[in-house]
Amino acid sequence: MAMDEVAVLGAGMHPWGKWGRNFVEYGVKAARDALNDAGVDWKDVGFVAGGETIRNGYPGFVSGASIASALGFNGAHVGSSYGACASGCQAISMARAQILSGMTDVALVVGADTTPKGFFAPTGGNRTDDPDWLRFRLLGATNPVYFGLYARRRMELYGDTVEDFANVKVKNSQCGAQNPNARYPKAFNIDDVFASPMVSDPLRLLQICATSDGGAALVLTSMEYARKHATDPVRIKGVSTVTPQYPNTNIEMPDFAGDSAFAVAQPGVSYRDSIALRAYEQAGLGPEEMSMAEVYDLSSALELDWVEAIGLCQPGEAAKLLREGDLSLGGRIPVNPSGGLGAFGEAIPAQAIAQVCELVWQIRGEARGRQVENAKAGVTANMGLFGHGSSVVVSA
Amino acid sequence: MSKTRTPAIDGWFKDGPNPALIGTQCTSCHSIFFPPERTFCRNPACMNDEFSDKELSRSGKLWSYTTNNYQPPAPFVSPKEEYEPFAVAAVELADEKMIVLGQVPAHIPVEQLEAGMEMELVVDTLFEDDDNEYVVWKWRPV
Numbered sequence: 001m002a003m004d005e006v007a008v009l010g011a012g013m014h015p016w017g018k019w020g021r022n023f024v025e026y027g028v029k030a031a032r033d034a035l036n037d038a039g040v041d042w043k044d045v046g047f048v049a050g051g052e053t054i055r056n057g058y059p060g061f062v063s064g065a066s067i068a069s070a071l072g073f074n075g076a077h078v079g080s081s082y083g084a085c086a087s088g089c090q091a092i093s094m095a096r097a098q099i100l101s102g103m104t105d106v107a108l109v110v111g112a113d114t115t116p117k118g119f120f121a122p123t124g125g126n127r128t129d130d131p132d133w134l135r136f137r138l139l140g141a142t143n144p145v146y147f148g149l150y151a152r153r154r155m156e157l158y159g160d161t162v163e164d165f166a167n168v169k170v171k172n173s174q175c176g177a178q179n180p181n182a183r184y185p186k187a188f189n190i191d192d193v194f195a196s197p198m199v200s201d202p203l204r205l206l207q208i209c210a211t212s213d214g215g216a217a218l219v220l221t222s223m224e225y226a227r228k229h230a231t232d233p234v235r236i237k238g239v240s241t242v243t244p245q246y247p248n249t250n251i252e253m254p255d256f257a258g259d260s261a262f263a264v265a266q267p268g269v270s271y272r273d274s275i276a277l278r279a280y281e282q283a284g285l286g287p288e289e290m291s292m293a294e295v296y297d298l299s300s301a302l303e304l305d306w307v308e309a310i311g312l313c314q315p316g317e318a319a320k321l322l323r324e325g326d327l328s329l330g331g332r333i334p335v336n337p338s339g340g341l342g343a344f345g346e347a348i349p350a351q352a353i354a355q356v357c358e359l360v361w362q363i364r365g366e367a368r369g370r371q372v373e374n375a376k377a378g379v380t381a382n383m384g385l386f387g388h389g390s391s392v393v394v395s396a
Numbered sequence: 397m398s399k400t401r402t403p404a405i406d407g408w409f410k411d412g413p414n415p416a417l418i419g420t421q422c423t424s425c426h427s428i429f430f431p432p433e434r435t436f437c438r439n440p441a442c443m444n445d446e447f448s449d450k451e452l453s454r455s456g457k458l459w460s461y462t463t464n465n466y467q468p469p470a471p472f473v474s475p476k477e478e479y480e481p482f483a484v485a486a487v488e489l490a491d492e493k494m495i496v497l498g499q500v501p502a503h504i505p506v507e508q509l510e511a512g513m514e515m516e517l518v519v520d521t522l523f524e525d526d527d528n529e530y531v532v533w534k535w536r537p538v
């Protein structure tokens with residue numbers, strides 16, 4: 001049975017980049033834009049949901065209250081959530097639950113990050129009980145190593161080619177070049193991709209997501225509140241934050257091994273496949289009703305995994321969709337019309353919120369230069385370290 | 397003076413002539429875990445907290461592979477002054493029905509790897525300091 005809806009009255013972003021400033025600044029800019037967009041006064045916000053940053057972001061592990069403080073404390077309730085790449089979805093989920101339970105009518109969701117250069121690395125010290133530390137120590141398993149393993153697996157299993165993976169980057173960069181919030185304004189061609197250095201075979205530097213600074217915010221309200229403020233607001237119909245079901249036999253970052261299926265058979269639906277499925281179920285909508293999708297292209301090849309996982313085609317068919325132009329702007333189901341992570345880089349706690357911002361602008365017809373024709377509904381998907389699912393279904 | 401051969405992590409693998417990964421097996425539901433789980437069984441239908449150690453299969457099929465063309469950040473330590481790129485392998489163990497990652501020794505180029513090929517476990521240098529040669533499990537083609 002479909003869940004009740006919440007309205008998205010406002011969306012705002014601080015452009016992605018490597019600005020090197022305090023994350024609070026990006027978050028506040030995004031929040032103010034979202035409040036202005038919504039026509040909602042900050043004093044009316046009853047709940048602030050912050051996606052947390054842990055990297056270089058003053059003051060460390062805190063976010064929701066830092067941003068509320070910078071906006072000027074108004075006494076609102078606050079929640080801060082960390083779920084790695086899924087932190088933003090955790091914040092959306094928390095805000096939505098507050099609204100649906102009647103605790104508040106208006107919630108502000110904010111995520112912002114300031115990131116260091118280069119590879120993601122774990123926190124320092126000699127932390128032999130932390131798998132994230134150990135994978136670097138014992139395996140040298142950077143994030144691109146996992147992306148490379150998944151990409152090579154697609155080549156072996158489905159016959160995907162390095163050209164396919166490069167063409168994902170080319171496709172997304174064309175959209176990104178039209179997006180004022182994207183970090184990379186360049187439309188790359190396939191030669192650019194192949195000229196970039198190999199990082200984790202078969203993936204090259206231009207095919208791997210960078211880390212970025214940025215901020216994104218949403219103003220969510222009850223449908224009742226929304227009706228007094230907007231004629232036809234975009235709605236959030238489903239939010240999935242699911243964990244895996246044991247045994248999850250895939251090799252997930254940052255693990256050393258997949259779960260063993262020796263004693264318990266693997267579930268009928270894989271973890272990656274279950275993430276959007278749970279959001280579709282809440283929405284009472286399916287992949288065939290989506291006009292577009294924003295998925296986590298941490299690598300260009302990974303976008304193809306997501307295309308299958310969110311049900312746009314059968315396993316192994318994503319590259320065919322790509323080749324036929326179905327995933328491009330103007331195609332059957334454009335994927336990453338924002339430009340995706342390839343054009344943004346990842347501002348971790350903001351990214352899942354930014355995905356929803358893009359769907360909102362698309363559905364309103366405000367995505368100039370990258371507008372999906374007749375955009376009615378969309379789905380986001382991503383996965384945070386250690387088993388944090390993230391998917392949101394949005395519709396007109 | 398020769399250096400002491402020291403496992404880079406305790407209790408995860410066995411060194412010597414017949415090296416093996418050391419997993420654990422739940423004494424109740426028989427679920428197998430690697431890295432070794434020694435506290436609570438992670439099968440959601442099992443409330444057991446007793447395990448026996450279990451040596452995992454020493455060989456399996458190459459599920460996928462990739463490379464580290466750039467030196468990973470700390471706490472990774474390069475075994476040589478000048479970083480030497482190496483491959484990382486994901487190997488599927490048929491009996492345990494699980495996939496386990498491991499480095500591939502740096503002298504084996506990625507061109508020698510092919511999905512589906514048989515890989516075997518070896519114990520090899522991870523890095524050295526003044527007194528110790530730290531060793532870890534790696535996968536190499538049979």
Ligand SMILES: [Zn+2]
Nearest residue numbers: 422425437442
């Ligand atoms: Zn058990």
